[in-house]
Amino acid sequence: MGRIIKPVIVVVILLLVLAIPALAVVARSYILAPVAQPAKAQPIAFPHSIHVNVVGLDCTFCHRGATTQADSTVPALQLCMGCHAIIPTTDRPQLEKLVNAFNSGTPINWTRVHQLPDHVHFVHAMHINAGFNCATCHGDVASMAPGAVVQVRDLRMGDCITCHRENNAPTDCSTCHY
């Protein structure tokens, strides 16, 4: 009996060691994938739902760069205050944070939800002008809980390339990498 156990243990250990790369790949695809990440903490629990569903704003009302340039951009507090100057903040602690930040002249540092590596150059304008909706990549942001926007699409190279191929968009490396 003991003579069999020894080689079996060795083989099992060897298999475990050899499985590490495979495990790493699996982990990268599932556990560590961008879409598997929990919602990130934000300085203000911003409710996209109210702004889109109740007020009826278009995404590009605030994310003004999306139609014309690479970055979609987050708005300056001045833009928020265009409306919020007349909206009472009583019993609305999140709103109070905004007004305080504006009055004290402190910029708000949001946590980035979608972050591409430095060697990837994504241009919002090209995609919006090709007729894609924001939701194609960002999902239904309006239905996400306040301050809990998550990444719903993989947005790694395989995802990009697949979509580019389906839509006959350039797949040359230099399109995105330089």
Next chain:
Amino acid sequence: MRRRDFLKLVAASGAGAVVFTGCDLSQFGDGDPKREFQIQSAVDNPQDFALGRDLWYATAYSGVSGGSGLIVRVYEGRAKKVDGNPDYPLNMGRSTALEQSLVQELYHPDRIGGPLKLKGDRGSGSYSALAWDEAQNEFNSMITAGKGSTLLITGPVSGSEAAVVDQFTKAIGGQHVTYEPEERIVLREAMRRVFGSEHLPAFDLGNAQFLLNFGAEFLNDWISPVHLSIGYGAFRGGAGGKRGRYWHVGPQLSATAANADKWVYINPGTEGLVALSMAQVMTSQGLVDKGAASSIYNGISLDDYSPDKVASKAGISADQITEMAKTFAGSKPAIAMAGTSAAAHTNGLFNLTAVYSLNYLVGSVGAKGGVMLNPDSPLPDVLPNMTSGTSFRDWKPIVDKIKSGGTKLVLVHDANPVYGLPPAVGLKDALGAGTKVVSFSNFLDETTTQADLVLPTLVTLEDWGLHVPDPGPGYPTIALQQPVVKPFVDAKSFVDLLIGAATTAGGSLPWKTNEELVRTVVGQLQKAGGGNITGVDDPKEYFVTVQGQGGWWDTSKAAAAAPKAPSKPTNAAEPKFDGNGEYYLLPYPTNSLSYGEHSHLPWLQALPEPISTNVWSTWVDVNTSTAKKLGVETGDIVKLTSSAGSVEVAVYMNPSAPTDVLLVPFGQGHVIFSRYAEKRGENPFTFIAAQTEAETGALAWAATKVSIKKANKKVRVPRLEGSVPAYQLEEFPIIEVEAAE
């Protein structure tokens, strides 16, 4: 450890790595700024600030030709890239390496972050930080105490800055001196004598057919490199009918001379003699009007300078002089130009006047394809032109006055005279003696470390200003400098500080700030009429348009400057050299570091000197056969000894160096001047003899003779040459060239 334990450990750590990495990464997403990428919502969103997009602003820089027009790419409040302003007449969209490097001045790691007060001994570089209001109080008390005996040292100033400097010196009853490269002082005097002009000239190279240049580094660091290079491009490109021909006469195959069709070597300092000899040939052979020549070379008997009398002194043959004269007179329009080392001799003024006078002989003054004189500033009261720097000879009484306590306060801005003047002047000791010194520098350099108080000022890309370029493009031109980014450090505008000081001293200036001054003066320009902006009545709109264009210029007033005949003749003189060495020492400004003002910028330090391709160091160019004779080769350290001192530098074997001339670049040898410049190489100013140009008193930095001795040491000279292995196929010559089309 037994083998089995080892395997267990491997397995545990392997699996652990995956598990723990997972744990670590699961912490991502908790919003901790240390682990998360941030994206910022700005508070205000002014119209000219766009997130995620670059913007280009027009501004100006006073360091190249007294005012060059730039456009700066700004991305989310940070300056990224400097280029030439396509609208501005001197740049036309083009730029130099120095202008490109201005962003490094702005974001320099060793830039002084706020006011400093001397802590230790002078020169120790030991300072303690100070708040601005404290510093300003201290400064004001110094101004009050120094009233009536203040000395202000600046770099070349013009326009709005010069107006404030004038007002300040009047209010405080002080003296203003300008520090600029000494050869420019000689050049300015030559312009006065030959053309009766207070300003440096413009050269209409584009329409010229022949250029005879006596040593001027016009394509590199001379008076207006971008404008002259643009002209040179047109000249070679055949804008004047056919491709222009360029001959270079001088003791060095410099970075500029390498572009010439022909380089004629002459002994250092004999430029004037050769020019006179050319005039003699032209008049005696009837190539030019003899009567004109006698009035131009008034008082000089040209027949004493026939080619056979001059040839041996100049180190060339009489035939070469005759050929030069014939070609010059025979290929009109022709331009004669001289500068840089030609001016830095004991007979520098004679060299320049003799050469520039040649332009009269061939009718090239104020004519198409010739020398164009520059007009006065359109508003001389509020926008004065640049004035001449203080010559080496004039520095001596100034320094003596500081030493004797006659000057109570010394203010220094945009100048480093302790580095740029020979130690024989004694400025460093004088400043160290106890007079209060205030520096407005952004970097701790040789002069600033002598200061009691350092008030850092805004750099080019952060400040306002109106500059009158010198030389201009041949018509009235004003460059508008505006801040393209917010100040990167806690610095203040020099002009603002000076306006404050003048007010403290009891003066009443019509402007409160630099910006107000610029806005007011642009308003005055609008009232004066003319210029590139027409059909705009609203003053606000007018100002914005000037901002967008980068300046104001009036091409219609080009002909306003009429040349005058030469007034005061200069005595013909041969150069005198100091020292008994058998070699001429010829220091030279390089295209990147110039005279050492910009050695703190790493891009310029790393920019190869075009001829030797050396970087980051000081070397001596030695002719190949001379080197063989001395038994040295590239990298060997040699000791150069002059009457003023000695220095050890590495040899660079240069096949174009004349056999009896040793070439040493300016620019290095800073004792202290940021991490990129200090304790690097040698400063030629420390070992050139304190010879002066006979009439102007400017430092004759090319009038030293040295001896050379091999020191038994060897270094690697950092250079580009040889970085790339290249293989010569013997049957092919070096770059194949063909005769003119």
Next chain:
Amino acid sequence: MAQAVAHRWGMTIDLDLCTGCQACVVSCQAENNIPINTEENFQQRRAIEWIRVERYWEGEFPNVKARYIPVPCMMCENAPCEPVCPVYASYHTDQGLNFQVYNRCIGTRYCSVNCHWHVRFFNFWEPKWPDSLKQQLNPLVAVRSRGVMEKCSFCIQRIDHAEQSAKLQGRDVKDGDFTTACAQACPTRAIVFGDLNNADSEVAKTVASTKRGYQLLADLGTNPAVVYLKKIDADPLPEDSKHKYFDSSQYTRAKETVAVG
């Protein structure tokens, strides 16, 4: 064989106009986030200059001339650096550019060995800038990390930006919409950049009309997109001194050049 491309980006460099001022070199370094070349970098011959100005000697004092030649990447049509890359990091783009994908590169350096113009550079160290100088870095260009080859990209970020802007405006890229950083800085307009396939562009016209054009090492048959215009020598050196060389190995020897057309 290379496929037909919409734009064949190319460059003409007129050596008769080049003054060796090196404004192009600094302009390129500013645009493309090239690490600061320290003294040690130069001593180890590892300085990175995507465009460099080489100097060649002709003759010896007093009959001597120095010649400048700016050398960027030649953007060969049949580039020798491409087939040797084991990971396809050095490849040919749809635009006909010879391009380096940094995130693919594993640093074998085969491409640099196979490049006859020596315009490929290896990052032997992690590029370092003091924090304050990082403010200057161009956000549109990736900073290359240690172990990666890099080279002149013909300012691909400017090409992409111009093409995207043109597309958003519903037109094609015009000559003069953009230019590379080196061409923009060049005071004498020696460097001109444009589309060789567009007969109306300045480069195409120059290439078609000039009698001085040649490509560097043209006999290798790689068809570079950089066309040099020979320097005109109005006053040549005397015949006997013209082809004099230095036998000292310290001097950069010339590359041979072959005229085309």
